[in-house]
Amino acid sequence: MVDAVILVDNATQPMLSAPVAAMKELVSSGNSAKLIFAFTHFDKVSGDNLPSPSARAEHVLASAENVLSSIGEDLGPFAERALRARLATSRVFLANLDQRLDIECKDGKRTVTQLSKLLEMIDSNVERVKPIDSRPIYDRMNLALAVERAAESFRNEWRSRLGLPGKHGAEKEHWTRIKALSRHIVVMGADHYDTLHPVADLRKELRQRLYILLQNPVGWNGPEPTDDDKQIIFDAIADDLNRRLFELSLRRVKSERLADWRNAYNESGARSTFRRAKLIGDSIYDLAAPVPDLTPSPDRNAFLQDVATVTRESVELVGAILN
Structure with a gap:
């Protein structure tokens, strides 16, 4: 904008x-x-x-x-x-x-x-150059790999922040900040607290992995463009995709899981800190961004389909193709 x-x-x-x-x-x-x-x-x-x-x-x-x-x-x-x-x-x-x-x-x-x-x-800087007519062609199989890596990175970072077992990522957050995050989401309707931005973090991981995908089409539906023209096309897709990924991330991390965020915020008493962290990690983040693998499941399929849908919409907006 x-x-x-x-x-x-x-x-x-x-x-x-x-x-x-x-x-x-x-x-x-x-x-x-x-x-x-x-x-x-x-x-x-x-x-x-x-x-x-x-x-x-x-x-x-x-x-x-x-x-x-x-x-x-x-x-x-x-x-x-x-x-x-x-x-x-x-x-x-x-x-x-x-x-x-x-x-x-x-x-x-x-x-x-x-x-x-x-x-x-x-x-x-106001004027944007119009790209040439040739458009890239992308393979959905490569999209699945990009989503897998984005989900792994997102979950590893947040499991470390929550103090849950997993690959080392970010530093563990103090339990009061995790509770404050749940309070801001449940009570104040926000999608973040201070430097804790789970919605933006998921969008960032997806956006960066998909930007790599955009640079590597399997072919072109016309003569291969120059690098300058490729850059214009890739940026046009990424610009539109960025907006769609925000809506997707907001829905999957927050909107569809408000009941689980409420349960996490309501935890109290002995060991509530650990129960809250596990609830957020297992019932919210793991389901919001499940890692696609060889074993299909409704959650994994739905997440991959959601990302594929918004990617296809952004790709087709400039006349490109996702097979």
Whole structure:
């Protein structure tokens, strides 16, 4: 719904976990073309080997090299390619923003010029290029593998947070925060509490795994496009799919399981902490995102079918095919 996203990062310590998470969010949701990098505190970047603004800029950009390669390993080559393109063309370096800018001095004039460039980039980001007529063809079998990995990742992370047996993921959350999450869902009608976002976590895992799928069609219904045209098509599908995945995740994690959330919140007395965690893990998350495997079941089939339906709708919206 927005025309541009400005990612503000500290030039003295660039590309830490928060901006990297934001970059992954944008690229896997098909919105990397809206991304603009604004590196602040550029005046604080210093060193004997950084004699000029261009040297300082190169120093900041070098910090992105390993980060972008890592994102490419996680989300595929088109994710890395898209972010590299944005970093190369859509970036500004801002200094002394806490002070009145003096255009008579070099630093002040440079920052004013960069702010003007920022406004121009925002204006130019509105138009989206129309893709060519050739469209990708996807295999439903690959979709099942993507859903399996997304469900495993989601459940492993949350079982660790709940203190339940399973593969190690996130740090265990304090029991009061787990209870607060159940209270916010049951009493306040929210879908999260503080940094606990189960709905968004499921959507994130599905979106990132499906973005990898989108980059690997089994064929094209016309001449194979250039990488630039492929990027436009993949992003168009991912953008629409991201919205549909939110509705799916909200329904499966919250709406369809309000009774179980209420039971978890109402737990009290001795060992209620453990019973609540097990209820959320086994009766909510395990059923919200069951891992597809060789043994069919109504829950696994329904989850896979739900994801396949929204994926097919987004794919067909741009004229692509899911067999």
